[in-house]
Amino acid sequence: MPADMDNSSVMNDSTASGDASASSSGNQAAAPPTSSAKKKRNLPGMPDPDAEVIALSPKTLLATNRFVCEICNKGFQRDQNLQLHRRGHNLPWKLRQRSSKEVKKRVYVCPELTCVHHDPSRALGDLTGIKKHFCRKHGEKKWKCDKCSKKYAVQSDWKAHSKICGTREYKCDCGTLFSRRDSFITHRAFCDALAEESAKAQTVEALPAPTADDEEPKLQTLASSSPPPSVAAQPPPPAALASSALPVQNPEGPENPKQSPAPPQILEETSVVTSLTGSCGSSSSSSSHGSTSSSVFASLFASSTTSGSMQSQTPEFTDLFRAVARPENASEVVASSSTEPISLCLATSHGSSIFGTAGQERRQYAPAPQPAMSATALLQKAAQIGAAATNASLLRGFGIVSSASASSGQQEWSGRGIESDSASLAAGLGLGLPCDGGSSLKELMLGTPSVFGPKHTTLDLLGLGMAAGGGPSGGFSALMTSIGGGLDVAAAAAASFGGSGEYSGKDMGRGS
């Protein structure tokens, strides 16, 4: 039976062998556009729309001897080996031939439901690939490199890594270490350290284990790349620090009789500092992204050096730059999202109650207090008070509505009323998830007017005050219906309060 796995088509594999794969059950639970047996067509990103999608079970994927001789039941890791072996059985001509000639292209999906490669449109083209992927992503990392601490689930990955681990290290004058030559070269070309080095007579590269393509005989002494040059070379410190670094630098060049004269160094650093200040200023002027600049400078130091030389100075710089670039709406940067203020954070980060007392939500939507109020914050506010239902619309909260009667001639925003027919809204987005407070959850999602105070019939973008027009929002029900298929899985899982743990939400899971 296992010998059929290679040749037979899709679902027969897993069901025949009795390994009820997660994928097959998952496929049936949802009513998705495809099951693993069907081919997806015309999907962008799908390598070959006519390829046959094969879903193997985890057990099959992990099995090392998948190819079993039907005559003596000996197992082999590779099909070629099996075929070689079969010849030894002196089979009559007919049996020597493979059962069917499969010319069809095959792609394989990962059995792990939450995995991005579970979706046929993200299938992998070869069996070895999917096996390795499964091990790497969902398997236990049994192999560990003894030089560094990296762990691997696939033995060949581990072997490949061990070969190169620590064999090549390139060090720039500024102290940064590189394991790849091209990154090293590129960095070196633009590194500030080069400008100082260019006056030096001898410059070298440090290569613990020289490789064939590295014939440069010059060897860079590490002594010359001492901290002070690295200070100058790094994303420039504030002027004060730069000037203090300078006097240190000059006497420090150990093997360099011809020092590059001080003035150019000062110039270089000053100009760089200026540009830093410039960008600092410009970034703080765009107030809603003020916090970007603080993270900018934080990341300047965080990411730009791997050597220890700057580490001790990093916190001070970070604080310094944070002070310099104090964003006006630092409070808008929600705690959970550390660096990107433009980002959209989960609503949960605002701890205040989601359902403001009825009637108060209007005041919460006073015209955006600062123009810098980020989309994030506004959406979160919307979430707090039940986005769609409020009198002041979600997008009005952005400040998108300039005046109550602003006419946007170009656009016809037909005012469609919020459903007073809560029934149709109730099923809502199909996310009728009976978690705790499930019914209220739906309310939240749908923003049933009755919860939020005065029932309003209009939810139009511009607040044009148009009466509730057009009947039920057909689009909405269509949304619910069409999503229902996919979300039923979520609903079903959640129905058991917490689900079966299939939804780790970690990987990019696709249509189950």
Add this chain to the structure above:
Amino acid sequence: MKTELRGNNTPISLQNPNLFDSPQSSILSGALKGCLGSLDGACIEKLLLHCASALESNDVTLAQQVMWVLNNVASPVGDPNQRLTSWFLKALISRVSRVCPTPMNLNGNSSPQRRLMTVTELAGYVDLIPWHRFGFCASNSAIFKAIQGYNKVHILDLSITHCMQWPTLIDTLAKRPEGPPSVRISVPSWRPPVPPLLNVSSEEVGQRLGNFAKFKDVPFEFNVIGEQPTVPSSPCISTLEYSSLQYDFLLNQVLNPSTLKLEDDEALVINCQNWLRYLPDEQNNGASQEISCRDIFLNRIKDLNPCIITVVDEDSELDVSNLTSRITTCFNYLWIPFDALETFLSKDNSQRIEYEADIGHKIENIIAFEGTQRIERLESGTKFSQRMRNNGFFSVPFCEETISEVKFLLDEHASGWGMKKEDDMLVLTWKGHNSVYATAWVPCGFDD
């Protein structure tokens, strides 16, 4: 994946009649997060599509509601799906706000300022994943081969990565057995306003390159081509006028033999890296002409008689007028870098977030803008190759050396990266999916 909009009368059964129970406050947010956080990619894609069709049909209510849900899924520091969603949502919101002028964006520029990097940061940025380095490696190798025998090389560099490609070529040329040629690099003084953005000028970049070339004993010259008139961001000039100004600048000042100071004994190399997609592809003004600006540009390149043209770009068809299909294609393509970054960088890694933000910038342009403001007009590698052939170019196959160089490069990165040959192209793949293509061309009838 077509969205199906049904009629108005679809009956929907109540799942819970007790709709009006009093809400429980913050527990709900947790529950909501827990449930929605587990939406998988297919659902998110559907939500995005519904939002798009809602926008297209002016169904504001639906659009808002979907966006609200998406907002609860999205997180720029979550898993790749959540991160990708957050950028898509942002783009959708941007699209909506574009059609409703607000005090915030009346000046026409509501795009957030992107961070300016230092050159060394950019050097690290382009090597985070082989997305760029793949193109650099393949192109440099093809260029190296093509200029064999020449003592002078002139490279016209049309790219958005600020000359990050050249140090490795200079390094290779320095080690040429017959000695390095003298190298001249020209860049236009204008580049599309897209990330990655530098905090220094092109001249400064060129100066550093010059230092490096000197260090490697390669004769070197760097020029910034063209005097671009600074266009004020006043509302007087329409975006159409602005974009045709840029286009004219490119054609007349940059692809101009005299401004380029072309010399006969020089090998001319034209390097287009993530560049051609910014050239408009609509039919030219003349009603009788069926040739687009992009084709005109290519023909002008041909006229310069370069000895090789290297073209690298992303392999996806993103220049379609239908919003819904743009969203789908975009979502089913840009998951790749997000997935790749996830494999080796932590969720709050700042380099990763920055890289993703730059992709978000691209997403925003593709989704939120139309007309001349939508400058991202990417076409697939296959289509592009056909265009080149139609315009009278021969493809130069990549030799075995190049292929093994690229393979070597990819071996040093995460194990999902691969490469394949597809007709004339070398294609970078992530887990088998096409991401970036590299090609090399000569004009038919190239005069050596």
